[in-house]
Amino acid sequence: MLTDTYGRKFSYLRLSITDVCNFSCNYCLPDGYQCNSDRDFLTTTEISRIITTFAELGTKKIRITGGEPSLRKDLPEIIAIANQTPGIETVALTSNGYKLFDHINTWLDAGLSSLNISIDSLDPRLFNSITGHNKLPYILKGIDKAFTLGCNNIKVNSVLMKSFNHQHMSYFFDWLKETPVTVRFIELMQTGDNATFFNEQHVSGQNIKNDLLKQGWQLKKRAQTAGPAEEFFHNDYAGSIGLIMPYSKDFCNTCNRLRISALGKLHLCLFAEQGMSLRDLLQLEDNTALKRELIKLLADKKSTHFLHDKLVGATENLAMLGG
Structure with a gap:
């Protein structure tokens, strides 16, 4: 299994297949998607080689991200490729759920086993204000x-x-009474x-955690391939x-995930200084050289991000790598 110099094992790959997004969320793309880079996104052949190589190096979970991944018409094929890869x-x-209702059948038939939908508010007007789209009822219909x-x-x-959904969290708690989602x-x-938006709107999760524990919520045991969330029931x-x-x-102590951008760059952290291109190696049918390069590059992974020092690396917005 891929292991860094701090002993962390990486069984989880976040694979971006496009950086295009059709939402204009105020914290990510307030002015909408700006096409300011080459849109020569990974082909299905390259995606297959990436997934196969990572699987042979111990990866067990693939998360397909964007931008908004459902904007690629070949998303069902990409899901099927991942599902059919040994390991x-x-x-x-x-996904932002924009195409969920129309395409969930196809995604599940292709082998999708887990779904994350971004919903920043259960108030339709506030949802529209945050995302620029009046689609909340349709997205909830897709989840149903x-x-x-x-x-x-x-x-x-x-x-x-702080000024948007933090004051409306009770909507989610009411929803969770009867709805078995996380x-x-x-x-x-x-x-x-x-930076300005962050300084005005950041809310620490620690106070929320303290309130959950006071209200009788209990911490779940974390699975090996789980993401970074602390989950409570x-x-x-x-x-x-x-x-x-x-x-x-x-x-960062429990980090178990790596990222590949839609342009074929390995990002050792969401906030790494740069992505390292694997594109040339993806043209080779034999993945031996790709394996060697991944093992070599992993030695450069830092012990932590540097967000506390306001160092955000090359991440201009979250849509670049799907968060």
């Missing part, structure tokens, strides 16, 4: 359809913002182009709560 146990997708079709591993991601509250992270709720707190102490 891959979980094929997950992170996913449940009906047997997709039971569904998470909802909500980025915490709502994951994510601390707003500073990126290259949102309560006997009175059908759903669960997750907290992703990148500014918390020792957040």
